[in-house]
Amino acid sequence: MDLSEHAEIKNTWAGCIFRVKTGARVKEELGADYPEFVAELIYLNWIRGTIFALLSLFAFALIMLFDLHYYQADKWEVSIGYPILFYSHMSVFMLFTAGIGLSWMKRPEKTGRPSRYHQVLIAAFLWLAMLNLVAISIADVFINGSIAAYIGVVFSLAAIFIISNWFCLFLYLSNMAVMVFFVNVAAAYTGKDFGIQQINIVTFTAFAVALSRLIYYAHIRDFKNRKLIKRQKHRLLELSVRDHLTNVLNxxxxxxxxxxxxxxxxxxxxxxxxxxxxxxxxxxxxxxxxxxxxxxxxxxxxxxxxxxxxxxxxxxxxxxxxxxxxxxxxxxxxxxxxxxxxxxxxxxxxxxxxxxxxxxxxxxxxxxxxxxxxxxxxxxxxxxxxxxxxxxxxxxxxxxxxxx
The missing domain is CATH 3.30.70.270 (Reverse transcriptase/Diguanylate cyclase domain)
Structure with a gap:
């Protein structure tokens, strides 16, 4: 394989999955455009997080009514999962309400210098949101042994938010560890074998990480292409208004x-x-x-x-x-x-x-x-x-x- 073929393979969509870029490599690759790239990610995640939180507020407000119904029906006495479920739903509801309030106090700019405030806010929001959603999944394990909620959570966040490599690993691996630990607790509490669930947790977390990386690299590619097109348009405009020999206006x-x-x-x-x-x-x-x-x-x-x-x-x-x-x-x-x-x-x-x-x-x-x-x-x-x-x-x- 010659160098041109190797370069072509590196630039394919599939190649994005297998190339691991550290933050330093991404920064080097984007050069002077890197701050604008980070600012764009912050803005996109802020927009998506706000929409996600608003939709979730309505959903969780309705779900908590069902939790109260379970309380009145004495379901809370049947399994510890029901009170965990209620308090997790309430925690998510309060988190999303606070997140929306904080985000609207100071809106990020789409371009320009990245906002450290929003960068920290989005990272904290994602980690706490996933942790609370993991708690809901743990409640489901106590109630019926299902990890469907966890699978939905990891794939939803992977598809919606565009995050860097290191934060992606921290976000998913830390919450996967919490999920696996409490599944073991649930197994000891209920006397059931949740070995298959633990395998599925690890497997689907790995798939979610892969999906998240594919979207991240695809966005890098898209950003670079948009910048290239913008520069080419600017260059064509320059060529149309300037003399090619002397570079003065024509x-x-x-x-x-x-x-x-x-x-x-x-x-x-x-x-x-x-x-x-x-x-x-x-x-x-x-x-x-x-x-x-x-x-x-x-x-x-x-x-x-x-x-x-x-x-x-x-x-x-x-x-x-x-x-x-x-x-x-x-x-x-x-x-x-x-x-x-x-x-x-x-x-x-x-x-x-x-x-x-x-x-x-x-x-x-x-x-x-x-x-x-x-x-x-x-x-x-x-x-x-x-x-x-x-x-x-x-x-x-x-x-x-x-x-x-």
Whole structure:
């Protein structure tokens, strides 16, 4: 078996049953997502525990009426199991009432930092609930020798709650030991042989633990898949709005961001300007140094410009070797000064392979009554003027020069 086949088997659902992961291994496997995973488990167990407790309250309230009926019918004198049954039912009822009250005092968050308070509360609730349900099962053993209630308890909790390996072992093994001990007490008290019941207790506890682990590992797998899908969606979104070469925002992003900025400019009356520029004689760079050198010029220029504009300014790759900078709260004169600063930086920068380039810039300010496309068109005209003026310069295009 090669490594790829081995990895494929490890990732199957069946493989989840046989792989024992300690808390440290799960933490290592999930990495930075582990706190979110724990917080999600706490939240799910809190929701399920609340529903389980609410449903159980109605059931046990009804069951205690039957217990009182047995008391009136003198059943309590027949077997010690009946009073144990009543007090166990009452204990569970009080536990679930207290659990619901405590849980609703402070609700856990589904994501974020795990709540230690809820983690301890859920662990205590599960252990005490199972212990009380075990007491009910012991009462059944005294009455009719049946462990059906215990089997129902362990499988119900295994199917409902998602718990870690170590707590799972503690929860089930400790209560199994209590159950086995009191079955021996029942055997001595009644004079009956409960050997088969003891074997069944151990067997069905093992099955319940296996079911609990299968659900736990399945949830780990589901959580990892959901995080992977979320990251892939985020990556696809990034690819759809960013240029793959320079990693700056693309033309598609410009439409969305410029709409927001023009709406803000109209609402508050603040200036909004933009710069459009491209590199002079860029084809010559590709022909002389190769396309990889041209790509390096685009990549390093994008980095250089982003380092020298404000956080409120946004750089876009417009197409080919053309870029646009959208600059909110900036007048035409200020954006022209910024463009000249960037022009000098590009002119002085030495690109990989000793390549030197210059760039021409056109600037325009958004004017009332026009669209952002009109402003881009005016800046583009200014860029052509810069090219016609000998390149490596900045030209402005005021609004009154605009014509349809």
């Amino acid at each position: 033309r598609r992003s410009f439409a969305e961001i410029s709409d927001m900025e023009t709406a803000r400019s109209k609402r508050h009356g603040g200036p909004l300007s933009l710069i459009i520029f491209d590199f002079d004689n860029f084809k010559c760079i590709n022909d002389r140094f190769g396309h990889s050198a041209g790509d390096a010029v685009l990549i390093h220029s994008a980095e250089l410009i982003q380092q020298n504009i404000r956080k409120t300014d946004t750089l876009f790759r417009w197409g080919g070797e053309e870029f646009i900078i959208l600059s909110p709260e900036t007048t035409l004169e200020d954006v022209a000064a910024l463009a000249d600063k960037l022009r000098l930086l590009i002119e002085a920068f030495v690109f990989p392979g000793g390549v030197k380039v210059t760039a021409s810039f056109g600037v325009a300010q958004f004017a009332p009554g026009e669209s952002i496309e009109d402003t881009v068109q005016r800046a583009d005209k200014a860029l052509y003027q810069a090219k016609g003026a000998g390149r490596n310069c900045v030209e402005k295009q005021p609004a009154h020069f605009f014509s349809c």
